[in-house]
Amino acid sequence: METFPKIISVDDHTVEPPHVWRDRLPSRHREAGPRIVRAPLKEMTFVGGKFAPTMGEPGDEGPLADWWVYEDLRRPLTRLDTAVGYDRDEVRLEAITYEQMRPGSYDVRARLADMDVNHVQSALCFPTFPRFCGQTFTEAEDRELGLLGVRAYNDWMVEEWCGPQAQGRLIPLTLVPLWDAELAAAEVRRNAARGVRAVCFSEIPPRLGLPSVHTDAWDPFLRACDETGTVVAMHIGSSSRMPSTSEDAPPAVGSTITFANCCLSMVDWLMSGVFDRFPHLKIMYAEGQIGWIPYILERADVVWEENRGWGGVADKVLRPPSELFAAHVYGCFFDDAFGLRNVESIGVPNILYETDYPHSDSTWPRSREVGEEQMGHLSADVVERIVRGNAIDLLGLTDDGLWPGP
Incomplete structure (x- = not known):
């Protein structure tokens, strides 16, 4: 294409810096x-769609990693959290430290620079440690x-990650306390009052x-x-459950069928009656791809x-x-x-x-090239x-594709 529009990515990710909860x-x-603790990794597996790391004690053998520690949870940073800049054959299931990841994963200025490299103007970012809808x-x-x-995460997201230094190019995406629909509704309204227009939710809450x-349990939130x-x-x-076929299926099985949860979820919503009760409600499926949608409809x-x-x-x-x-649902893709x-x-x-x-699935730094290759048959207005x-x-x-802020 002679000119490819500046990309607005509706699914990128932030790796939270260590100070998010310490400061807020x-x-x-x-x-x-x-909080972050540096400790050895004893063992880590990811089979049957289940991620299982084991944290070592000081002095134990094993590679050092930065671990998020919270109640009984011990969750290391991994190469799969932040794989850009590495050759595909070098991307393995391994625990890492902040120094071993690309700074754009957690630093705003470095992120904007990496967006520039990738022809990206603006980006909506999902969380890492809280997991994709705050399950943690x-x-x-x-x-x-x-x-x-x-609330601390949301304040950091709005005030720092999407704050003035982001220049409107990072779009806030917030969490809610999923265990209480009334509290969730209050958090939606608190953040909407400062310009937030997207909130994370579970594809399959049960x-x-x-x-x-x-049920009508979610009505206050919706x-x-x-x-x-x-x-x-x-x-x-x-x-919290990636699609898989068996307890011993390798990760490649789940990676091939990641769309499956989106498929199940979308049918749930379409057959729920929710959209008739809430006529202005919009939902989107991040990283679900779109090729499966016509048959399901x-x-x-x-x-x-x-x-x-x-x-x-x-x-x-x-x-x-x-x-x-057509009135309520959006499918999101990066390579389809x-x-x-x-x-x-x-x-469209x-x-x-x-x-x-x-x-690891990211098309960075070739997102423009991938788009040009796959959208070459479409008219310029459709691509836009x-x-x-x-x-x-x-x-x-804004018309320029920026978050207008609070």
């Missing part, structure tokens, strides 16, 4: 809050500290021991999102029409699922040539672009919508 929790909670705090024993941890979207124009952002793995419409007598949706899903999708050959079957207004920086226009509309950005 009340002083009486800092010793118990999330949801699983904590101390609910008071967990709520403070969520896998976290939480109510499904088929109402807050509906009324404030806050998009519900769901990342693959935000149910076709099948969902058939089931909605043909199985209404016994399907359990006749009284609550008032429009065909494909119509609900098949999906881009079928954009008309998905809907429902597609968003991402780069997945700094993860997919690469940035849809994100501007969804996230309430």
Whole structure:
């Protein structure tokens, strides 16, 4: 293409610097809050979709790593958290320190420089230590500290990560206390009042021991999102269980079918009646790709029409699922040539672009080249919508693609 639009990535990631909770929790909670400890790695596996690291004691053999320590959790930084800048064959399941990662993973100025290299103007970033929808705090024993941890993260996200030095190029994405829908609603409204238009949520809440979207348990949270124009952002793995086929399946199996959780989740939402109760609600699926969407919509419409007598949706899903999708759902991709050959079957207004920086799947520093290769058959106005226009509309950005701030 002669000119490729400046990218607005709706799925990148931040690796939180060590000071996030140390600086922002009340002083009486800092010793118990999330903190970094440098210690050896004894063992680490990732099979059957399950990540299992073991932290060593001082003096033990094993590579040194930086570990997040919080209650009983011991979670090391890993090469999979921040793989950009490394040859693909060098990206292995290993624990690392901050010094062993690209600074753009955790430093704002370095991130902006890496965005420049990659033809990216603006980026929405999911968390790392809290996990993709704040499961770390949801699983904590101390609910008071967990709520403070969520709020501290959000304050850091808005005031520092997306603060003045980001120049409007980093777009805030916040967490909520998933264990209490009323508290979640209050946190949505608190952050919406300072310009936040996206919040993390679980793709499949029951896998976290939480109510499904088929109940009314989430209504306070969803109402807050509906009324404030806050998009519900769901990342693959935000149910704490990556797709896999068996306990001994290698990670490559799960990596091939990562879209599967998004597929399951989208059908849940389309068949839940939520969109009829909350007509302005928008949801998005980060890193789920888009090639699978046309068939699921076709099948969902058939089931909605043909199985209404016994399907359990006749009284609550008032429009065909494909119509609900068009009005409420966004699919996000970083590398999906098949999906881009079928954009008309998905809907151009429902597609968003991402780069997945700094993860191992990231197209950095070739996101522009990948886009040009896969979108060459599309008209310039369609490319503009997919690469940035849809994100501007969804996230309430300026016409120039920047976060306007509080």
